[in-house]
Amino acid sequence: MPPRPCQLCSNNRAMIKRPKTGQQVCKECFFFAFEEEIHKTISDANTFKRGERVAIGASGGKDSTVLAHVMKTLNERHDYGLELFLLSIDEGITGYRDDSLETVKRNKEQYQLPLKILSYNELYGWTMDRIVEAVGKKNNCTFCGVFRRQALDRGASSLNISHIVTGHNADDVAETVLMNILRGDVSRLGRCVEITTRGEDTINRSKPFKYTYEKEIVMYAYFKKLDYFSTECIYSPEAYRGFARTYIKDLEALRPSTIIDIIHSAENIRISEVVQDALPKQQKCQRCGYISSNELCKACVLLQGLEKGTAKMAIGSKAKHVSQEVSSDTRTIPMFKMPDQQVRNNQTNQTNQAKQSV
Numbered sequence: 556m557p558p559r560p561c562q563l564c565s566n567n568r569a570m571i572k573r574p575k576t577g578q579q580v581c582k583e584c585f586f587f588a589f590e591e592e593i594h595k596t597i598s599d600a601n602t603f604k605r606g607e608r609v610a611i612g613a614s615g616g617k618d619s620t621v622l623a624h625v626m627k628t629l630n631e632r633h634d635y636g637l638e639l640f641l642l643s644i645d646e647g648i649t650g651y652r653d654d655s656l657e658t659v660k661r662n663k664e665q666y667q668l669p670l671k672i673l674s675y676n677e678l679y680g681w682t683m684d685r686i687v688e689a690v691g692k693k694n695n696c697t698f699c700g701v702f703r704r705q706a707l708d709r710g711a712s713s714l715n716i717s718h719i720v721t722g723h724n725a726d727d728v729a730e731t732v733l734m735n736i737l738r739g740d741v742s743r744l745g746r747c748v749e750i751t752t753r754g755e756d757t758i759n760r761s762k763p764f765k766y767t768y769e770k771e772i773v774m775y776a777y778f779k780k781l782d783y784f785s786t787e788c789i790y791s792p793e794a795y796r797g798f799a800r801t802y803i804k805d806l807e808a809l810r811p812s813t814i815i816d817i818i819h820s821a822e823n824i825r826i827s828e829v830v831q832d833a834l835p836k837q838q839k840c841q842r843c844g845y846i847s848s849n850e851l852c853k854a855c856v857l858l859q860g861l862e863k864g865t866a867k868m869a870i871g872s873k874a875k876h877v878s879q880e881v882s883s884d885t886r887t888i889p890m891f892k893m894p895d896q897q898v899r900n901n902q903t904n905q906t907n908q909a910k911q912s913v
């Protein structure tokens with residue numbers, strides 16, 4: 556059978572069948588189409604301001620490694636004018652995160668980007684290895700997720716950065732939509748499909764891979780021969796999320812557009828004002844100053860549970876009513892500080908001067 560030509564350039568031999576579109580394309584056209592679709596996602600949503608300092612949440616895994624590579628490529632190709640940094644959180648998981656951080660350190664050299672590593676141990680006085688010893692494997696993902704979210708914001712803030720991008724891809728977003736529906740979590744249903752979540756007292760978070768299929772990220776990393784770490788976390792993943800993931804993968808095998816269709820469905824759901832008014836209002840944690848929907852943020856509640864030896868109780872719904880009292884010898888999280896107002900103002904001024912956003 557004669558070689559099949561690329562359906563995009565018609566010159567080269569097709570090497571890849573795109574999981575997202577089914578098109579048969581050559582390597583070069585795949586790379587370009589993949590990158591430019593991400594550029595479209597970024598520019599359609601005016602995601603960045605020119606001159607902005609942006610931290611790439613870098614775990615060393617395939618998604619964030621491809622993200623670092625693509626952000627650097629697009630920043631240069633389309634002159635976004637961004638100052639990019641790698642930001643890694645060391646959760647303290649021996650045999651997993653220590654190895655993946657070695658990959659990030661190599662990425663720092665390969666992409667010539669500054670790297671900041673912040674550890675749970677430094678910030679909370681606990682590693683995930685010790686947390687798992689204390690709470691067991693069943694609920695450890697709750698601790699890790701809550702602690703990572705804050706650690707990323709605190710790491711960014713220490714670099715005077717008010718925008719983080721993560722490698723969450725279309726499969727992750729579709730999975731989160733499904734989980735929010737299954738849990739009846741209306742407030743998160745709307746937010747989880749936004750490319751950027753913004754707020755006065757929060758660090759902006761963006762997902763440039765919101766419409767990018769995981770299978771294509773794997774192909775991109777493979778054909779570009781990127782240096783990434785491919786082992787799964789050694790602590791068991793959250794079982795409920797695992798079911799949602801498998802369900803979506805099964806549907807994708809039958810109809811590849813399922814992933815995008817789920818995302819589009821959630822984008823078009825309108826939450827009634829009655830429901831919105833009933834949602835908890837955002838405030839600052841009374842202990843550490845981090846954004847929270849209760850008097851104490853989730854990280855402070857979880858840390859207090861760990862310190863007092865009542866960590867399992869801290870996970871449940873009664874955790875909101877945890878005592879505010881904390882003895883002077885109990886470890887607490889340092890006060891959260893948003894990036895310097897000055898920096899934010901400067902960024903706005905630069906933006907106004909440049910009158911441009913990407």
Ligand SMILES: Nc1ncnc2c1ncn2[C@@H]1O[C@H](COP(=O)(O)OP(=O)(O)OP(=O)(O)O)[C@@H](O)[C@H]1O
Binds near residue numbers: 613614616618720
């Ligand atoms: N330890 C970490 N340090 C910095 N960023 C992280 C860390 N863990 C996760 N992230 C960010 O959150 C995104 C989603 O994380 P998740 O745990 O779902 O991993 P993943 O889907 O396996 O991604 P990756 O392949 O990048 O590890 C990552 O792509 C990355 O941007």
